[in-house]
Amino acid sequence: MMSSSLFVNRSLCLIVFCMVFFSCKHEDKYHGVMEKIEAEGEHYQGVSLSSENYLEGVDTILISEGGHTFLIPERKNQIKLYACTECHSKPLAEMQEGDIKKAHWDIKIVHANEKAMNCVTCHNPSNMDELRSVTGMSIDFDNSYNLCSQCHSKQFEDWKGGAHGKRIGGWAPPRASMTCVNCHNPHQPHFESRWPARFNTQKVKERE
């Protein structure tokens, strides 16, 4: 009887000890993932991976805005009939009068309202090869984000930092981001509504 109760005591102690021992398995040095990111990111050496391969075939230009330097797709070679002056050889008024074939007839402006915007808010009627700011400064087609950022300053901030605008290539450096007009049609900048890509019939069944 004596020995058995001793045995019980011992085994109990052992169990308690094991439980205490194993429950203290906090190897984690950090209190949260943010702390960990900051601490481990301090000695960031760079990665061997690169997105360059995935950017092949996309003509990009390097821009530097507000301390952020990154690539954006070149725009001018994406425009079908650039330079515009190849057609726009005369002032607009003259071209509209004549009996030439109509162009750009399908462009509707659904962007702000008529009071605020029309074609010449952005296009420079005296030099169709360039865009122009509200104050009349010229803006290159490749840097059209400078035009948008006049009004959409918040989105511009987000875009520079990377919170707005889709990345091209991969996550690995160098960073390449879409510019405004890659996603938004400047004349109708909102996204179209459409049907979702999929519908899960199995899920319906599961929930009856």
Place this chain on the structure above:
Amino acid sequence: MKQLKVFRSLVKDSFDVVTHGTVKYHIWMGFLTFMMLVGMYCYSIQLNEGLSVTGMTDRVSWGLYISNFTFLVGVAAAAVMLVMPTYVLHDVDFKQAVLIGEGLAVAALIMCLAFVIADMGGPSVLWHMIPGLGVFNFPNSMLTWDVIVLNGYLFLNITIPFYILFRHYQGKEAKSKVYVPGAILSVFWAVGIHLVTAFLYQGLQARPFWNNALLGPRFLASAFAAGPALIILVLAIIRNFTAFKIEDKTLKKIAMVVTVAAQINLIMLISELFKEFYAPTHHSESAYYLFFGLHGKDALLPWIWTAIPLNVLATVLLTFHKLRNNPKILYFSCFILFVAIWIEKGFGLIVPGFIPGPYGKIAEYTPTGVEIGVTLGIWALGAFVFTVLAKTAIGIELGELRFKNNKN
């Protein structure tokens, strides 16, 4: 060498015993065999097609199997409630009951393991779980704790009665010095298997219905009600069909255990209900679903509203001495208590833990025929194992089975 000879003769004798019996006995065993075959057939379908033949989905990813597993762990642990007084306190009353109890524990544990294996998606790679061969994620995973304690408990519950029966078989007294430490250990172990199984669920912060400090203690209470209740029923049956003498005093004592446990269980149930419904939070949704249904989904209502009245009725009946001392009422209340706790600890615990899902979505669960077939098969397996064990044990205890030294 001699031990081996005795053992061989024991196996032979017990084989003789279990293959001979009354017509009723043969019908019973035949029925169990048939059920096991049905279970095996259903399991083969499941092996072939995958677990998609069960009612489980990504939403409710544990169902009937794990419910039964959880409940049976409780039954297994209960045997030990009888071990303690018998072996340690030398309370002779329980002595006959305890062998039956431990046999029950062995059967229950075998069923537990069978249910876990039935629930696995890849039984062919189960060896990944064997310590030394695979990778055993101990002590991080509560499931590994469960594997250890269940197998340990199975080992204890096989060796102790085996030792005693083996001695009796040779006409010798079992040495208490040998089995008492084991018996004491198994008492702690029984509490251990319970808590560990409860912790399996309790430790999941993802499931608020389980992540509740009362789960472990309630497990214990309900197990100590359901297990001995089953033992009472089994003893009653044995008393009826065999010459094995079980005194009324024994049954009464076990009934006492059942009563106290059932009362504690009821108190805890009330405490739980109070917490869930007095100040309901987002985390009470599972309980709402269980008791009242949620967003028009109410598959569990019939179950739980069967269980609760049965539970209350049984507890009330057991509480009054007069009623409890009437064997008919005792058996009846034990039976309904057993059923009530089976529902409560199985369906009522596992399934609502998954409903609503992490994002509030409700997909209900109903077991399929295949699942029920496998479940019945495993229960039949348990009953079969128990019958074999009990018949041998009773034979030895009654002195019908004795090692005959001079015979061959």
Place this chain on the structure above:
Amino acid sequence: MSRSNKKWFSLNLSRKQNDDSGTCGCGKTSGGCGSHSNDAEMSEEEFYHAAVNASIGDEREKDGFDQVFDVKMDRRTAFRKLAASLLIGAGAVNTSCSMLSSDESKEKAQIDWEEQFKGNYKLMTDDEKKNTVDRLVRSYQLRTGKTISMSSKNAEEDVLFGYAFNISKCQGYMDCVSACVKENNQDRNSQMQYIRIHEMKDGEGLKFDEADDNYYHEVPAEGHFYLGTQCFHCDNPPCVEVCPVQATWREDDGLVVVDYDWCVGCRYCMAACPYDGRRFNWSKPEVPEEEVNHNQHYLGNRMRKKGVMEKCTFCVQRSREGKNPACVEACPTGARIFGNLLDPNSTIRWVLENKKVFRLKEDLGTEPKFWYFMD
């Protein structure tokens, strides 16, 4: 098929005796087939074996078990025999025992056998990882005649992946869901999807229970916003803790992955995940052959079997190559941002530092590496 141009390594269970008794590949015992005529020169076959020995060495004697608990060979062989007698790996054992089967099916059986008894990927050395990947590629080729590429690339130094989701940008198009299904070879029968997009009412906060995650109408719907969920690759993942066999773990670059061949299918991790991040293969996953993505990673989109767990891996086959996950690439609105949290100049870091970000169920302490923010 000729053995000399085999691109994979085989253990040669049944062919070994041939070499010992001095026969050649053609099965004749006398020097009739030509390879014995010149003893001085190495036969093609001898050369093959020498080469294998030189390049792989004792590799054939070591794999998952040994790295785990340093189990000695004899114990392991004993176990194999035991297992064989129990017919656990039924198909594998069956075919590998039949001496009459063709070379190809023998090879198939060999692969099945070795795959059945390989170790846990997490604990493999790089060579062992490569071997198992080679076996899987070869096995796929034998089965379907198609060649896939499978990578076993490890986590890159100085990388910790993180994800941000802009709930004011998402329009609910579910292009991400579609791309994910295709990229990751998810089961088409059960329509498994890692990503869920929840359509929520404006002005009611995040009410997941009232949200619709299976809508089908023109989107974006008036007065609603959209929020996507998937596995959040928690930094303190409860799903990993609970796995009894360590079949799921957190890689050094933060990806929480599953070894599909090691998982026993207990679904404990599924119960432990607070974010509905895991999916189980209730039956054999099926993908039409022409839709299979052949660019695979062992831990990522390789073909799964029935009864195992799987989940979003941030497209490990893509992200470890520097690419964005398929969902990020497919999203037409740029609502999904992915990157290296340890790089102070990464866009994801900028979002975390400059936007008002939040995560789901932060009180659980799981530390998801998946943030939400608004414009």
